[in-house]
Amino acid sequence: MALHRLAMLMVFAPLLLFSSAERASTAPPVRLETEALTGDADVTVAGQVAAASQATVQRDDRVYPFYMPMQGLRPPAVIMRVRCDASRAAGREVFDRPSAAAIEGRIEGGYEFVYEAYDGAGRPCVYPFAPSMPQIVGQTNGTQYIFRSSVPGVQVTFRTNDAWATINPRLFELGPQRIHFEMRDIALDFPGAGEAKGAVHLEVLDVTRPGLITAVIRRSTIFGGKNAIFVPGGETMVLIEDSIIRGNVGDSVDQEHGTYINGTLVTHVRNSTWYGQKGWIDVASGHQLKDKAYLRVYENVTVANLPGATVPSAMPLVDISAFGFTWSNNLQLKRVPPAQDVRDSLVDLRTEIVYGAPDHYPWNIMVDPGWRMPANPLGALDQVYLSVFQNTLVDSFRSEPHVFRLNMQGLGVEPGTPTVIGNEQTTRAQQRMVSLAFNTRGTLRRAYTNEGWTYSDPVLPPEMQWVKDRDAGVRPTTCRMRPDSSS
Numbered sequence: 001m002a003l004h005r006l007a008m009l010m011v012f013a014p015l016l017l018f019s020s021a022e023r024a025s026t027a028p029p030v031r032l033e034t035e036a037l038t039g040d041a042d043v044t045v046a047g048q049v050a051a052a053s054q055a056t057v058q059r060d061d062r063v064y065p066f067y068m069p070m071q072g073l074r075p076p077a078v079i080m081r082v083r084c085d086a087s088r089a090a091g092r093e094v095f096d097r098p099s100a101a102a103i104e105g106r107i108e109g110g111y112e113f114v115y116e117a118y119d120g121a122g123r124p125c126v127y128p129f130a131p132s133m134p135q136i137v138g139q140t141n142g143t144q145y146i147f148r149s150s151v152p153g154v155q156v157t158f159r160t161n162d163a164w165a166t167i168n169p170r171l172f173e174l175g176p177q178r179i180h181f182e183m184r185d186i187a188l189d190f191p192g193a194g195e196a197k198g199a200v201h202l203e204v205l206d207v208t209r210p211g212l213i214t215a216v217i218r219r220s221t222i223f224g225g226k227n228a229i230f231v232p233g234g235e236t237m238v239l240i241e242d243s244i245i246r247g248n249v250g251d252s253v254d255q256e257h258g259t260y261i262n263g264t265l266v267t268h269v270r271n272s273t274w275y276g277q278k279g280w281i282d283v284a285s286g287h288q289l290k291d292k293a294y295l296r297v298y299e300n301v302t303v304a305n306l307p308g309a310t311v312p313s314a315m316p317l318v319d320i321s322a323f324g325f326t327w328s329n330n331l332q333l334k335r336v337p338p339a340q341d342v343r344d345s346l347v348d349l350r351t352e353i354v355y356g357a358p359d360h361y362p363w364n365i366m367v368d369p370g371w372r373m374p375a376n377p378l379g380a381l382d383q384v385y386l387s388v389f390q391n392t393l394v395d396s397f398r399s400e401p402h403v404f405r406l407n408m409q410g411l412g413v414e415p416g417t418p419t420v421i422g423n424e425q426t427t428r429a430q431q432r433m434v435s436l437a438f439n440t441r442g443t444l445r446r447a448y449t450n451e452g453w454t455y456s457d458p459v460l461p462p463e464m465q466w467v468k469d470r471d472a473g474v475r476p477t478t479c480r481m482r483p484d485s486s487s
Contacts, residue, residue, distance in 0.1 A: 077109025190224025198230030247276025263356025
């Protein structure tokens with residue numbers, strides 16, 4: 001097994017990445033930073049959530065995770081620089097050069113919108129409209145779509161009551177193309193945007209292997225839409241860091257969420273906060289973070305059911321698919337009392353619905369007649385779908401009966417639907433999923449329910465210690481989902 005993992009590690013030689021602006025031949029290699037992760041953020045104040053640290057973080061914007069291949073991208077063909085005071089007066093973007101008007105809303109080759117960070121009084125600029133979304137035309141392979149403040153670390157704000165306010169790049173029937181979206185130092189305040197599917201809606205569809213969509217949100221604040229962030233299923237990798245997701249404003253509160261990520265490849269979230277998902281007085285409502293990616297990585301993430309437009313949601317704070325892999329460190333969960341009977345789980349690892357293409361997964365996600373869990377599951381962690389939660393902190397209005405629930409695998413899918421059938425008919429020995437929790441603390445009675453193969457603070461065999469290390473834990477899963485890798 002050690003040689004097998006070494007071979008997989010060598011697949012991922014470091015790649016060079018260049019920013020969409022100010023490219024240089026000395027750009028650093030793609031890597032994941034290895035700063036120490038601490039668990040001392042304050043989530044104990046009633047009615048508040050610790051979110052202040054995001055605004056002070058400064059990272060190199062040219063650095064991306066090792067698994068996010070950034071070669072094959074070209075600089076945006078059009079760079080639009082937007083003036084603050086003139087745009088505020090006009091109620092729309094006013095550009096720094098008259099020739100920008102010749103584009104007439106149609107752009108080929110990718111674009112970069114750079115918004116002036118300060119107004120004439122030296123304050124961070126507030127634009128009283130939603131960003132313009134040009135029509136994308138012509139060849140799109142290798143293109144980038146960038147929205148950013150002119151000063152890294154200084155957020156510009158877009159504020160409007162428009163019911164359709166959104167950032168929504170629209171690209172369809174892409175096939176095997178490579179597209180990149182990025183939003184940096186942007187605050188979206190769209191309290192009336194109940195018609196938009198997402199305040200950020202990554203409507204980039206129909207990508208097929210080896211095509212890839214990457215989406216990066218850095219140092220941003222998002223509020224509005226039916227979902228504050230909505231990402232449809234597909235060959236998509238999402239990185240969100242140093243950001244605050246303040247909730248949604250849609251009316252179908254049991255079907256809409258703070259963030260809704262469908263069957264995608266990767267969700268990597270770090271140093272970010274979720275709260276304010278819209279609830280309702282007589283409906284259990286949605287989730288703060290609903291994430292159905294194949295691989296999920298959460299680092300220093302706070303999720304709270306503190307209410308947004310109405311009352312707190314009674315649902316689990318984090319709703320993720322048990323299919324695939326999860327690696328988490330310093331997940332902080334805060335729950336205040338909702339108006340309805342609360343659902344017991346704080347983190348729900350679900351198996352009732354299939355998300356994502358079957359070929360994303362190395363093994364059958366249903367019960368497989370050829371599989372039986374080995375006598376020592378802790379010695380077979382590289383043969384199962386695995387979720388690892390380290391240093392989870394719970395701050396709740398009650399002593400939670402448990403934090404995590406790992407649902408049982410089923411027998412198959414109901415024809416014509418993504419709904420799994422037979423979950424309640426399978427045995428523990430047939431399961432190919434294991435979840436581990438280390439150092440779970442706070443207002444709770446136990447880490448897990450009694451279902452499935454779950455372990456709280458287990459003693460791992462020496463050859464399985466890799467699951468506690470982020471890079472070692474993430475690399476095998478990213479290798480498994482590569483189109484040219486074997487399972």
